[in-house]
Amino acid sequence: MLVITGYSVLCCPMGRLFTATKMCEDWPRSFKIAQMSLITGNPSKYIQGVGAVKEIGKYTSVLGNKALVTGGRTALSVSQEAIGESFRAHKVEYVVERFRGESTRTEIDRLVNIGRENKVNVVIGVGGGKALDAAKVVSFYLETPLALVPTIAATDAACSAQAPIYTDEHTFEKLIIRPKNPDLVLVSTDVIVKAPVRFLVAGMGDAICTKFEAEACRKSSIINFHGGSAGESALWLARWCSDTVLEYGVEAKKSAEQGVVDEVLEKVVEACVYASSVSFENCGLSLAHGYLVGFTGLKETQQYLHGEIVGFSTLAHIVLEEHPKEVVDKVFRFCYSVGLPVRLADIGLKDASRELLMKAIEDSRSKIEWLHNEPFPVTSEMLYEALITADRMGSELLSRQH
Structure with missing residues (x-):
């Protein structure tokens, strides 16, 4: 597991604990060499389609018998x-506990205790x-397999x-990186x-940034979240992800508004839920998600979704x-067409x-290094000016539409 807090990383390669800087100065020689290798990660099994959740008993029964x-x-x-x-049909016992809304240390400890008691x-x-x-964090501390059932395609x-942990005041605290991806999605x-x-x-807002962040990380030779370099297939998937959303997103939104599951909707859901996730871990994160971390600490942005903030941050990124x-122009027009933020005002600022x-x-x-994951030095002034320029361009776009 990796725990990222500020600029330090706690990592457990080969079952040992080391503290390291971004350049891996304190990691053992064998782990340094591993950083140069191409490493990719994926969920063990990904299943998508109408009624997929009805198969959960079948696939969970090989992971455990009490959930x-x-x-x-x-x-x-x-x-x-x-x-x-599905669980009853496949003889999987289970206990249900409602999640209380925020992935905090307090909530995680509560769920871990319930898991242990049962x-x-x-x-x-x-x-x-x-x-x-x-x-994700609960399964890590309980040392159990993990199955995830997303009911929305928002992130x-x-x-x-990965699993970010937040304070009780809803601000980012640290990032947990499990030693493996989910066993089942x-x-x-x-x-x-x-x-x-x-x-x-x-x-869609969370997905459109994928290729831009992946390309920035590739150019700057960033070590990915699995501890290696990104392969060509990972970069290709990142490009497919963003390009698919930009090409089919407007049509997919119309399908969703009509309650229709068609080929276009399936394609965009795959891009948002699967391709975006796998790509960012295998390639890395940069400016768009770097901005996000700071914005989550502002009270003005609390009512906005992760992907909405990332959507505007992507505009500043490019x-x-x-x-x-x-x-x-294409990305700005897309964001406007589907209703993603194009101005600071659209995320409460x-x-x-x-x-x-x-x-x-x-x-x-002060919390993460993603704002530095570019093939050139990035200053705070550059980041500020990009926000202001994106805001101005978004305002100009809106004025032309009215």
């Missing part, structure tokens, strides 16, 4: 019956990103080994399509990197002062 099922109230209400029927040997997370992240949390698109369309759109005008934005930037830089 802790945790999820939010809404998520459990739309899936618990199908999960229960002697479970597999953990099932059901719901959105925070519920799934909590389940790419379901397939990753079940995505029922008939459940996804019934959720508010805002969640799918947020998932502005700072000075992508060709046709690329920048209307008339935000320079001081407030710089506070968010410095807060992010």
Whole structure:
């Protein structure tokens, strides 16, 4: 497991604990060599389609015979019956405990204690990103296999080994990286399509940045979240992810609004839930998610979804990197077309002062290194100017549409 807090990393390669800097100065020689290797990670099994959750008993029974099922109230209400029927059919015992809304140390400890009291040997997370992240950490501490059932496509949390932990005040505290990806991910698109369309759109916002961050990390030779270099297949998948959402996202939103699960919707859900998740871990994160960490600490942004904030941050990302005008215009137009933020005001930061934005930037830089994952030096002033420029361009786009 890796625990990232600020600029230090706690890692457990080969069962030992080492403290290391970004350059791996204190890691053992054998682990340094491993950093040069191509390493990719994926969930052991990914299943997507109409009614996929009904198969959970079949696939969970090979992982364990007593499950802790945790999820939010809404998520459990739309899936618990199908999960229960499938578990009973495959002789899997289970206990259900509602997730209380935030992946904090307090909540994780509570769920771990419930798991221990009930002697479970597999953990099932059901719901959105925070519920799934909590389940990841709970399964790690219980030392059990993990199955995840996303009920919305708002983030790419379901397939990753990562799990951010937040304070009780809802600000980012640290990042846990499990030693492996989930054992099973079940995505029922008939459940996804019934959720508010805002969640799918947020998932698109989280996915459009994927290729831009992957390419930045590749150019700057960043070690990925699995401790190696990104392969060509990982970079290809990152590009497919973003390009698919940019090409089919508007049509997929229309399908979701009509409650129709069609080929386009399936394709975009795959990009948002699977490809985005696998790509960011295998390639790395950069500016778009770097901005996010700082923004989550502002009270003004608390009502906005992860993917909505990442969507606007992506605009600042491509502005700072000075992508060709046709690329920048395409991404801005897409965000406007599906209803993603194109201005600071759209994420609660209307008339935000320079001081407030710089506070968010410095807060992010103090917690993670993603804002430095570029093939050139990145200063706080550059990050601030990119936000202001993206905000101006978004305002100009809106004025032309009215």
